[in-house]
Amino acid sequence: MITTKIKELVALQAKAENLQSQIESERKSELAALPHAYGYASLKEFIKALKAAAGSRRKGPGRKATSKKATSKSGKRAYTKITPEIKQQVISAVKADKSGATIAKEFGISLPSVQNIKKAAGLVKTRVPAAS
Structure with a gap:
């Protein structure tokens, strides 16, 4: 039981x-x-x-820091200030039928920044909500 x-x-x-x-x-x-x-x-x-x-750990300085060459590629890149001149160059590149990724690489800005510039210039179609 x-x-x-x-x-x-x-x-x-x-x-x-x-x-x-x-x-x-x-x-x-x-x-x-x-x-x-x-x-x-x-x-x-x-x-x-x-x-x-x-065999306890040795007391002394830690491991050596890596050289600047090794850390330069993996770290954050420098911030690019988006000036009105860059905006005009991006708009002219869009009108020349360059892709967004190509433009971003050429001017050193991010792809979302390129999209924001295109949107502000009216070069992007807005989404039309689906009719229900």
Whole structure:
């Protein structure tokens, strides 16, 4: 029946908790006895010896910074100020049937900026909402 299984489960959970507390108390006492078991007078001396045996990290300067050549390509590019002259050049390039990506690369501005300039100049068709 299910009630017997529930009682058995509760008993097993209690037994597991009891074992867990026994393990924690034994571990605590064994760890406290380690320095004396290895012949150290204090915990500080034992920890110092453990760190030396484990080969702790060296203290000193960190790794060298990468050169400017390596970081120049992966970093942010310089901000291009969109002046009225650039706007006029973009408009004339659009009228010369150049693609937006080509224009963006040529003038060093982003494609959304090219689209905004085209929209402001009235060179982009607006979407017509679908009739329902």
